[in-house]
Every structure is written in structure tokens, then in C-alpha cells.
Amino acid sequence: MRKTTPKRRQIVTAGAAAAAAAATAGVQTQTAAARPAAAELAASTASTGPYGSGVAGSWSSATRAISTPEQIQRTRQTGGVYMFGDSISVQDGKALAVRLLNRNGTQLAVHNWSSRPTSGAVDALQQWASTYGLPRRILMASGSNDIFDPPKFAAQVARAVSIVGQNRTLYWVNLQVVRRSVSAAVQLADQRNSSWLNMQLYDAQERYPNLRIIRWAEWLWVKPYRLANYLRDGVHPSVPLGQDARNELIVQSLVG
Template sequence: MRKSVSSMKPNRRQIFTAGAAVAASTVAVSTVTATEASAADAGPYGSGVLGSWSTATRAISTAAQIQRTRETNGVYMFGDSISVQDGKALATRLLGRDGSQLAVHNWSSRPTSGAVDALQQWATTYGLPRRILMASGSNDIFDPPKFAAQVDRAMSIVGSTRTLYWVNIQVVRTSVTATMQLADQRNSSWLNMQLYDAQEKYPNLRIIRWAEWLWVKPYRLLNYLRDGVHPTVPLGQDARNELIVQALTQR
């Protein structure tokens, strides 16, 4: 694969400018024709309100797999529905690349607060390897102001001697109205800004720039995402997983 844009470190103005451009282009090609959502439906930040996720689909490694991953210094992964879809393929790719085991705690529709709760539980129960992967944030578009505190929580759990890798966020749902799509992109950029701010505080936080990889060539938003959120399979899945594996195995 060609060199990714994961080494780019955009400033805040670049993030907002790119986010606005992506939102405009995504809305322009959208086929959404539904009546605009009411203010109540849009929630306080324009993207709606997150529903209950406790019974949503999930993929969680067994205790034996978690212990094996910890003992061999593999990778713990905490993610949402994107990771439920892509986690098995990621594990295969990572194992083939450097022999690392992957233990996952992926849960659809889960916000980052729940992912960090799971990280804390595993840290207490099993201990942590030197690499932790957070692939969470897509469901935080509904309440962006709470995200930074969860990043801080995760960094506190991981400590300063391990590396936390975080896949950043790109959400513009094609199933919602144009107004909500604009809110989705604005909120995605807001969440990513909080990640970039956190990186200034935590030298051991590594951001995997999935959003920028999509933005840099706008056609990717259509070809690599099937609904504005989840990667297409295999094209988008392979691209996202490759960015992740490159970051995890970089020396």
C-alpha cells in the first residue's frame, strides 16, 4: 500500500476546514430525501441521541485468549461496531505481520465511556500488554463534550510506559438528513480535535488517522465506506486495518 497520511499532524484550522469540505461533498452526493428532523430528534449537538447499546452485537475474547495475549505481549483492542465487523480480519493481518496476538472487546453502538470501562476491567483482571488499541469514538458524535475526559481516563489506566493507539473518527451517516450529516461531520471533527489536544499532553498516545486518509481523496468516502461510517468489505476494511497494523508494528 502507498504511504499513508498517518504521519500528518494537522492543526485545528486544517481539521475544521477539511471536515467542512468533506461534509459538503458528502451531502452533495447523498440520496437522503427525508423530511428534516425536529430539534428534539436532532439532540443537543445535531446528530441525534444515542440509544441503549447494552444488548447490541459484540465480540469479546475468551479469558484464555486475553491471558495468552497478555503473556505474549500482544495487543488489546476496544472498539465499536466497526471493530465488531473488522476485528477478525485485523487479528489475521496482525498475526501475519509480526506474530502478535489480538484480544478484543468490541461492542456495537457503545460510546467511549463503555470502552474505557472495559479497559479498566481488563487492566484489573489480567494486566495490560505494552500496546493498547482504542477504535472508539463513532458513537460519541451524539455527546462530543464528554469525549476528552474518557481519553484522559484511558491514558491514566494505560500509564506512561505503554503505548495507546487510537483510530480517529469519520462519521457522516448517509441514512440521515442533510442537516444531521453536517452535524455528524462537525462532531467528528470536534472529537478528533480532542484527540489531537490529548496527544499534546501524552507522548505515548498515537493517533491512527483514518479520517485524514479518507479526506485526502474524496472518492474514498463513497468507495471505502458503505453507509458513511462502516468500511466496505473488503476494500475499506483492508485499508483501515492496514493503517492500524502499520501503526502497531512500526518500530
């Protein structure tokens, strides 16, 4: 059996603590969960599915934010960043673009789509690579919707790395999902599956030197009150507090 590394022990222990903290902290921000984007994690929990978090729903008609071809080309030509994300990025992407531009003039082009699993995000990455070419930095902010089928995630990470190639850097924001709107049993499955997905990212980082993980999950866990104050529904960052914190972590990784 493969020896458990400190990173693995850290994420399993912290994940259990986060699940407990989220369950007790949920009432403090329950009213914020009624905002429109809160339900955009595509799932039906009528059946908890094979992994306990429910069954993924359709995302083809969900809210999205996609840059124009002109912005995509400008971003590549100026050495900017391509971003591929889900509903968190639909909510936070514009603020991230402003923060990056103000920090050092970095352009951001986005392909963000609510409720989309990582397979769809990697499809979009492949399309942009073929159509426009890639800049040297790619940001993946995807994975929250993979809690419904965690075993497929590692292959999508490997696929993204292959598309990006060895001479570019792939940044990946890890994830924390414990939906406050579901039962305690499903919340526990959400945390277990979030940790499972994050461990797949850490395994990939050991194999791929150009993969950089942006540790949003650990930033939340290190001070448990952040799970209540920086997440409005257990998934999406609160605005502006959580949004600012997550976007700053991303900017620090991208530009220092």
C-alpha cells in the same frame, strides 16, 4: 484565545470538505447501507438532541465480539495488543487479528461492542487491566457513538491514558461519521461533531506523549472519492476495500 495550530486548521477545513463530498457521494453506495451492521450506530434522530446528531440509544443488547479469557491471557503473555472498539471493530476485528498475526505473529484480544460510547470502552479497559493486566500496546477504536455528546469525550480519553500508564502506548483510531441515512442537516452535525471529537484527540496527544493517533479520517479526506468507496454507509468501512485500508493503517502503526 489559543492560537489555531496547523493540525486544527487542517481538520476543520478537511471536515467541511468531507461533509460536502459525503452528501453528494451518498447515492453511489446507498444499496450497501442496507447490510446488517449499517444501523448499529445507536441513535434516534427523531430529536436531533443538543448537538444535532440525535440522541444516543441503548447499546447493552447490541452485537459484540469479546475474546475468551484464554486468548486475553495469551495476548498479554506474548506482548500482543488489546483492542476496544464499537460496531466498526465488531465488523473488522477478525480481519485485523488475521492481518496482525500474518504480519509478525502479533496476537490480538478484543472487546468490541456495537453502539457503545467511549465511556463503556474505557470501563472495559479498566476491567481487563484489573483482571488480566495490560500488554505494552492498547488500541482504542472508539468514538463514533460519541457524536451524540461530544463534550464528554476528552475526559474518557484522559481516563484511558491514566489506566494505560506512562510505560505503555495507547493507539487511538480517529473517526469520520457522516451517516447517509439521515437528513442533510444531521449529516452536517455529524461531520461537525466528528471534527470536534478528533480535535479533542489532537489536544490530548499534545499532553500525553504515549498517545498515538491513527489518522483514518485524514486518510479518507485526502482523496474525497474515498468517502464513497471506502465507507459503505458513511460510518462503517466497505468490505473488503475500506476494511483492508483501515486495518492496514492500524497494523502499520502497531508494528511498522
